[in-house]
């Protein structure tokens with residue numbers, strides 16, 4: 312993970328929409344009462360709590376002690392853990408993740424840990440930022456950093472894969488991919504883009520002296536205003552999501568077959584070809 316800090320109060324103010332928009336991936340998980348589920352990158356536990364309310368035995372893990380403390384306040388079993396070095400052993404019926412995997416650049420380590428955490432035939436169901444996510448915002452960040460003589464490449468905390476990339480990693484680790492879909496999901500923000508930058512873009516802003524950060528955020532915001540802000544001042548970020556459902560196929564001889572790309576119910580798919588060239592090499596995880 313990166314040096315991003317998660318302040319639960321700021322997160323609740325600026326990012327409640329993240330959990331609110333998690334209902335589709337929860338539906339894809341289809342949790343059953345009594346199932347033991349791991350919520351990977353559980354944040355402040357808003358969705359972990361929903362899984363518990365559905366009758367599941369849930370464990371939430373996250374690398375942020377502050378977010379885990381907030382999750383524990385909700386009464387969920389939440390633990391501070393490096394999600395890129397999981398040490399569970401065949402304990403879970405399913406691993407679930409919403410809006411967290413794009414902060415984990417060591418994707419193979421994550422998937423390997425998930426595989427080990429699952430019982431035979433266990434499922435892995437997740438949604439994350441996908442190739443091209445916040446592309447306009449990211450370009451404006453890069454330009455504003457370079458203007459200040461800072462190379463944005465080593466600061467980039469995000470991994471936004473294509474369906475082909477993540478699907479092939481899942482298969483390599485023994486998963487059968489039941490569905491995987493990359494789709495645009497323009498996302499309404501509760502406030503100005505500067506609030507979003509303050510909440511989600513700290514690995515970039517922390518490269519600047521504290522006194523310069525507000526001005527930097529305003530500059531990025533003004534650069535994308537024509538594309539992302541409407542006439543009434545409402546901001547909508549250019550999110551792209553990757554959503555998938557996979558399961559362990561321990562018995563299968565051939566672990567590379569039988570995947571499909573599907574549309575997302577109620578969502579327009581991008582119609583992009585597999586392996587869309589929108590991902591740039593600096594977004595690829597370094598293994």
Ligand code: BEZ
Pocket residue numbers: 329410411440444445469511550
């Ligand atoms: C998120 O954590 O939800 C997120 C982070 C960066 C870009 C888009 C979404």
